[in-house]
Amino acid sequence: MAFEGLGERLQATMDRIKSKGKVSEADVKVMMREVRLALLEADVNFKVVKQFIGQVRERALGSDVMQSLTPGQQVIKIVKEELTELMGGENQKINLAQKPPTVIMMVGLQGAGKTTTAGKLALHLRKNHNKKPLLVAGDIYRPAAIDQLETVGKQIDIPVFNLGDQVKPQEIATKALEHAKEEHHDTVIIDTAGRLHIDEDLMNELKDIKEIASPDEIMLVVDSMTGQDAVNVAESFNNLLDITGVTLTKLDGDTRGGAALSIRSVTEKPIKFVGVSEKMDGLESFHPDRMAQRILGMGDMLSIIEKAQTNVDMDEQKKMEQKIKDQSFTLDDFLEQMDQVKTLGPLDELLKMMPGANKIKGLDKMQMSGKEIDHIQAIIRSMTMEERERPEKLNASRKKRIAKGSGRSLQEVNRLLKQFQDMKKMMKQMTSGKGKKKNPLGNMQLPF
Incomplete structure (x- = not known):
């Protein structure tokens, strides 16, 4: 599971300071060095690490902590609060239109799990928000992308709008919106094309679809296994499309978790969902406070x-x-x-x-x-x-x-x-x- 290595390092560091009756500036310095190494090993962006350490150190050395009866506990509390803030502060819900249909545009590089995530999101919205979603097959380039979305749709019993691979994605988006209104679908999820890398043709096409569909949500799907590359991808897509949220896939895999701790700071856009298993119901809302608690070994009862x-x-x-x-x-x-x-x-x-x-x-x-x-x-x-x-x-x-x-x-x-x-x-x-x-x-x- 993501964050295990980071969690173990941080928990060991917290345990050493927790029981101290007094915490000196030297103790805080040693602790900050350990925390910095733990974050860098977890593949957290070095600029994000530097800012995080600076904020924790400043608060930890404040008089209200040093003079408290439980300084060790106070320092742990600060680390938890700053970790939570680093990942976005609070849970950010998906943008739903006041006047249906809500349009969600799924974007990201090829191989990030965009098509499967589109299906997972459709199931999540039907199950948790009582929505009637329509999946749209807008990736006409990747072999079997349309078939994959059709298979996903059948698996979760959600219809897929498909015009084949000979129609331009821009036209598919236009026709899909008309179809959604006719069939009274209150949510349209457009599975767009990806590439192995960001290129001009891809971005121009995505910009066209954005202009046609006026999406309420531009959801960037990022493979958390790619580590620091995931942050670079997120930054590029955000600069070109002004994304509204991020879904991290494969967070259940053997990943160091640095992407989740960096993306929010670098893009200033919230992580809204995380993929926690390969099953179709394996998509969860992202709660920064709960994730911080889990990283520090405090559990996640909620x-x-x-x-x-x-x-x-x-x-x-x-x-x-x-x-x-x-x-x-x-x-x-x-x-x-x-x-x-x-x-x-x-x-x-x-x-x-x-x-x-x-x-x-x-x-x-x-x-x-x-x-x-x-x-x-x-x-x-x-x-x-x-x-x-x-x-x-x-x-x-x-x-x-x-x-x-x-x-x-x-x-x-x-x-x-x-x-x-x-x-x-x-x-x-x-x-x-x-x-x-x-x-x-x-x-x-x-x-x-």
């Missing part, structure tokens, strides 16, 4: 809550809470919970969003995809209804039968049963209020 509210059946959750309270929670219920968890995304990524997750030993090495959940579900489904309700009845021969029936090992079956029992004990402690206040994940062993 994003977890939002995911749950969107994907989890709250009535079913209330029934499950009651079962936990009266100790009637069974392996069948556990199976149902696993289905709910799968809708929220990879468990290892969710756990990393928990406050203090960086302190949980071994979590950084944990990899849990949908496959592992499938394995757990296969084990439970190989049990009889009675065994699911009363797992204590599972003797050695029954466990062997379940292992064989699920295609998993006997060790995996035993691990799952132990985890289930540990979880029930933890739930009992939490609901009775007798549990000691410690990490709820504690010593619970995960079955994978």
Whole structure:
């Protein structure tokens, strides 16, 4: 995941200063050197790093920090606030027209993920803003670009306006707007052509489309894996088209995250969305404050809550809470919970969003995809209804039968049963209020 290396370096630096009863100017100097190195290693633009360090140092050396009772905590607070400001301060929503249709023009270089992002954005707007989007195939140059958008449209059940690859993009944009009004689409998302590099022909075409479509949003799609090049691309597109927002793709990949920390400062245009997975629902609104908290190991509970509210059946959750309270929670219920968890995304990524997750030993090495959940579900489904309700009845021969029936090992079956029992004990402690206040994940062993 992006920012992991940066997060580890910054968290180690913060931990060293957090517990200090007094913070000297020398302490701040050492800390700033560490922070500067961490940001440069994350591929943050050196001018942005210089400005950021200067602002943090100035605030950290202020009398209100040096004379406070918790100077270490105050310095961490300053770093978090400045990181948040560096990435845009607050969440910037997409520009929606007061009088439909809203026109969104997707721009960017070839290979950035523009076509897929257009589909993800259409799905996001339908799901979260109750919109009726129309996707427009405006890239007539890249082989299979039109077919790709058609495939994306079918996948998410959103119509695609397509005039083939023999009609000029300018005409496609004109006809698409007419079609949208006739069919009462309140949002038009135009997938424009990209190139391997910025050239005059591309920019002239994009300028023409901008003039014809009068877009409410010019969304630049940037591949965050390209690091500092992403910042240069953003600056060029902004100078030529005056973009209104940025979507960073592949933020779930092995990227250092420097682009997200630099683009806002260099272009003065907000990052509005980030691609967090290859799935069509893997597009999230960008919240600078939440990202700053995650980088510093403070967790991101708001994003977890939002995911749950969107994907989890709250009535079913209330029934499950009651079962936990009266100790009637069974392996069948556990199976149902696993289905709910799968809708929220990879468990290892969710756990990393928990406050203090960086302190949980071994979590950084944990990899849990949908496959592992499938394995757990296969084990439970190989049990009889009675065994699911009363797992204590599972003797050695029954466990062997379940292992064989699920295609998993006997060790995996035993691990799952132990985890289930540990979880029930933890739930009992939490609901009775007798549990000691410690990490709820504690010593619970995960079955994978």
